[in-house]
Amino acid sequence: MNFLDPVDLERAEVYRLLAYLFMAIPQIEHIEDFKSIAEISVNDTYEEICDDYIELFVEGEVPNYEGFYLSEIYKDVPVSFELKDVQHFYWTAGVAIDEEIDLPHDHISVELLFMSYLIEQNLRDLQIEFLRRLCEWIPLFCDTLYEKAKTDFYKEVATFLKEFVLSECEGSIE
DSSP, rough: OOOOOOOHHHHHHHHHHHHHHHHHHHOOHHHHHHHHTTOOOOOHHHHHHHHHHHHIIISSSSSSHHHHHHHHHHHTSOOOOOOHHHHHHHHTTTTTOOSSSOOOOTBBBHHHHHHHHHHHOOOOHHHHHHOOOOHHHHHHHHHHHHHHOOOOHHHHHHHHHHHHHHHHHHHHHH
């Protein structure tokens, strides 16, 4: 049986928590957990955070899927990105994304949850390879989120996620 060290367990928990913040209107306990992990305090009410979530992600102020950002990054390069590219990672790890999940396979929540899974399964090579993928588009997503967010909470989430992913990239990708 594989036992993860406490650092990897904590990394997996952070990825999972961040995924929950983008999956649906965040639950109060997820907001509190994030504030604790990020060591921040925000004065936004729960209603303001929920309203911001709806405006940002439901009404579409901030696209929250990889394909959008890769097409922006590579708009001047003749490259095509397909959903099956990310599905290849899922299949390689033996993960089947449940069709009942009403999210695209390249949705930020799905990808962050998958990263948590890779850590928990101690799939180091896939972690490094998938992290390269996250490092390519998540900083742009975070910059867009920071710019469009009306609450301090989602500005803090954007800052934290960007710093976390970039530090993961520096630490994991040799």
